[in-house]
Amino acid sequence: MPVMNMIGALNDALKIEMRRDSRVVLLGEDVGKLGGVFRVSVDLLKEFGSDRVIDTPLAEAGIIGTAIGMALYGLRPVPEIQFSDFIFPAYDQIVNELAKYRYRSGGQYTCPVTIRTPVGGGIRGGHYHSQSPETLFVHIAGLKVVIPSNPYDAKGMLLSAIRDEDPVLFMEPKRIYRAAKGDVPEGDYTVPLGKAAVLREGSDVTLVSYGAMVHTVMEAAEAMSSNGGPSTEVIDLRSLVPLDTETMIASVQKTGRVVVVHEAPKTSGFGAELIAQINEKAFLSLQAPPVRVTGFDTPFPYTLENEYLPDVGRIKEAVDHVMSF
């Protein structure tokens, strides 16, 4: 089985789906000749031509607005927003149009659009190349939101997303675009949207995360385990909408303790929703109050980004806290 990084796995998925389904078109800023600023669509223009791999004018609302029209007409557009920090000119098109078309048309129309966009910090990109705005999209009825953490999931989930009958915001953790490597099967396979992965089984504490933070959480979990620390179970949510509540609740019922880790700011971050659900559904199993390890309620800082992002030390301390409660 070939070893790939996230970029290679995503490129492979696009190639497979574009060969399989002639309705799939890519559009965005620099996605054609350049192959995307992160090279995810590299070489696709050569194979599929400029009608299917389209360099657009520089306008996010136009990219998403036209993608909606293409989808209504019967294509399967995969627009790219170069950084999720730049997605907001298209926010109205996403919130009121893309996500609502099926519902507001009484099911007459669907909008199968997969928006790919890099997300997260750790690349020395400052505020405008580092944000994690996922909860601003999770709150939108009618939009699926997913974030893979490794090449295998990235490929399988992107294939699922493009084949989905509904719009999907496909967030790609840019910090691990090249750093995360792994075995990726050749050819076609899918990873379902809405299923969490238990990456590590354990009995004392459940660690819930997604995206690039999964790697930091795994590092912390393994360090604790090799030092005779608590036995941790690690859950990679992979998909925020739909959410696999069942897997998370089953784990918390087993361990009785939970730490949620994400890069996004703390207040109303996705951890708030996760802990609310844990309180509603597993309160009597809890042996300690759930704890969040997150980014701060500040704009994303440039020089001090490593202070902002949760690290192994903060995660270990949070685990110690719930263990000693």
Place this chain on the structure above:
Amino acid sequence: MTLELMQVISNQGVANRDIEPAIPDQDLLKLYRMMVLNRQLDERMMKLQRQGRIGFYLQSMGEEATTIGTAYALEQKDWIFPCYREPGAAFVRGFKLVDFVCQLIGNAGDPVKGRQMPNHYVFKAGNYTSVSSPVGTQIPQAVGAAWASKILKEPVVVLVYFGEGATSEGDFHVGLNFAGVFKTPNIFICRNNGYAISVPRSRQTASESIAIKAKAYGISGVMVDGNDILAVIRATRDAAERARKGEGATLIECVTYRQGAHSSSDDPRVYRPEDELEQSVQGDPIVRFRKYLEERKLWNASQDEALQEEVKQEILNAIAEAEKNGPPPIETMFDDVFAELTPNLQEQKQYLLDYRKRHPASEVE
């Protein structure tokens, strides 16, 4: 570049033979009937709104030539992206009056299942997409659909409506810019009716016209008398022909007048002089078209009287038919968020149904 206002029928009802579009007599009478129906429908629905039988209404009074003429000039395979003041275009496409009224009520017969406030209908069978309240969002979408038709090499043209207020939105710029760059088969219909709720056209742009903006996007621009249905048809046919031949998009500014209020919630007496309305009524699109038909001996007063009565009955029948429906079933609220219910939606649906079993709506006051 200065654009002249294209007019076919003079205020006296006489057509300029040089540019008069070829239309079978039978179709001329159908168009007239549709305009009369649209006008009476507006009057009747405003009454229904005042009686509390529907919650809200948007009239298209005064703009019937623009909405019906543009839609008539297309082929049935062409697509229409509406704004919200073009029921006339939907009727041209075959949208049933009873479905229109069901949508206004939001009942179980409503094709959009009571999901949207009045006047937000969808008619997929007629390639007529969904009405949206946010202004201008449909413009880039229409460009995307036209672009798709071009990529798929289908001879389908996509027409999109918006008001002159929408031309101030970013989506107008974005849409026309993409249309110019990708030479999409689009027709942009700006219903310049003078007002965006209370704000006059002069507050939207300092440009001498809306149509002239086409120049900067590298597309064609035309300005027509929007109260002259033959001029509207002529301009739209020309634009459709250019689009179908691969010659790109056209922006058509239809200069018209919003005779009614913005909506049933609006009172134009606060912001515009009443004599302005009187002047505009002289240029009423229905009156003008009737003069033309009379001039051509296709129509007379007694036929008109009979038609008014026939249309009135048709509307009353549609209302009676529509009002037979009850509200949509509660459980339908959770359908069509996605193709399938997600676990949280399943849970919330079950909760609501159980709650309603414990506390029937009729008992809660």
